[in-house]
Amino acid sequence: MFLVAIVYTLKMELDPQGSQHRASKTILIERHTTLISSIKKKTTDTSDFGRICKVSEKFYTETEDIYFPRMVSIGPFHRGKEKLNDMEERKWKYLNTLLLRAVNADTRLEKCVEVLKTMEDRARKCYGDEIHMTSDEFVEMMLVDGCFIIELFHKCCCRGTRRRGDPFFTTYQVFPQLRHDLLLLENQIPFFVLQHLFNLVPVPTQCGDCSLIELAFRFFRKMVPDDPHDLQDKYGQEIHHLLDLIHQSFIPKTHILQQQPKQPHSQMNIPTATNLLKTGKQIKKTRSPSILGLKFIKGSLRIPALRHHDLMETLLRNLVAMENNCYNATKYVTSYVFFMRHLLQSNEDAKILRKKGIIDKEEEFVKLFGKIFVDVEAKDFYYGDLLEKLDEYIKPNISIRYAKKARKYVVGCLRQL
Secondary structure (H helix, E strand, O other): OHHHHHHHHHHHHHOHHHHHHHHHHHHHHHHHHHHHHHHHHHHHHHHHOOOEOOOOHHHOOOOHHHOOOOOOOOOOOOOOOHHHHHHHHHHHHHHHHHHOOOOOHHHHHHHHHHHHHHHHHHHHOOEOOOOOOOHHHHHHHHHHHHHHHHHHHHHHHOHHHOOOOOHHHHOOOHHHHHHHHHHOOOOOOOHHHHHHHHHHOOOOHHHOOOOHHHHHHHHOOOOOOOOHHHHHHHOOOOOOOHHHHHHHHHOOOOOOOOOOOOOOHHHOOOOOHHHHHHOOOEEEEEOOOOOOOOEEEOOEEEEEOEOOOOOHHHHHHHHHHHHHHOOOOOEHHHHHHHHHHHHOOOHHHHHHHHHOOOEOOOHHHHHHHHHOOOOOOHHHEOOHHHHHHHHHHHHHHHHHHHHHHHHHHHHHHHHOO
16 A cells, blocks of 8 residues: 555656646536536426416316316325315325335335435426425325325236225226326326336336336226327327326327418318318218327318217316416317317217217217317417318319309209290
8 A cells, every 4th residue: 555655646746747637627527517417407497397287267167177186186286175185095005005015115215205305396396386385295295196196007907906995996986086186287296206206116016017108008098099009109208297198199190280270260260060061072080099180181071080988078178278278389189179169060060970980979079079168379270281271172162062053043044034
């Protein structure tokens, strides 16, 4: 050790320039590391900011139950409400069940809390409103709610993980209520919180290698495209929360920025199904993994099949609310609802679509699209290109139809002479 110290001292004396170079290089690396950390923090804060927000009052004037949880609160917006307090004990039981699968349960718990503490500031910024909770209260809420969702997914997808007497699975009416509550915009926690917890907690052997996204798709199986495995490659972009995951599953893989309609919002003329057929156009069912895959090809409006389910109104309303309250981008689902609302104005319109195999209910869909509040500007309308093509095909046919009528009238008059 003494010899090494002497050699090192001599080297320092003989090569003072090299020592200074290494020192300056170390300082430079530290500065770069600090800058990189700062940039990463700013980009994550910007991408997450305000992605979970409250629904504007204009959306729930008469339908608050579509936007508010009925059984369990997730996140801060509905936390502590009296009618939801009964489920708090059940959430703690699910947390306990999840952690006890690990041999070192206490160590896992400590790690979860430690990781959540480091993400607290980022998680708070995900909410559109300021959250008035202490640091410990906020982290505890993220832990309990996040682990509850993960364990609920496990029990839903892997029957072997369920315990006898679990009220969520022994009563038929309860489970749809849980699905309803986890769909709500105001009842979400950040997806990155769920993902970090999922990576830390033990996974039941019955669930195999299922990812968090796969478990979520199984839980919401009636509300997402049939084959979630085909959707895995779509999720390179960030997922903000569970409702956002479903929203992304609807967006076509090949979606592109479509031409904006030339006419303003008040003049976007979408014909009813009945009137469309009167102009000589066809309506056909098309195969598409997304209900948003409307197309107009060679004089034919192609519409993907739509199957009614009990939570369809809740899902569509919350997706529309999310697009209009939290996002500043193309309004995919809002545009779809706007288009279908004009296409299905009556039971006669619905009969046409049902005969084509596009919808499986008539009156239900007319009522559904008729009462969902939608407001979309022309610049945000996803089907602008389709609307332009539709308008171009309809106008000539209307002129031709009137010309034929005029000709028939003239011919009739001449015959009477």
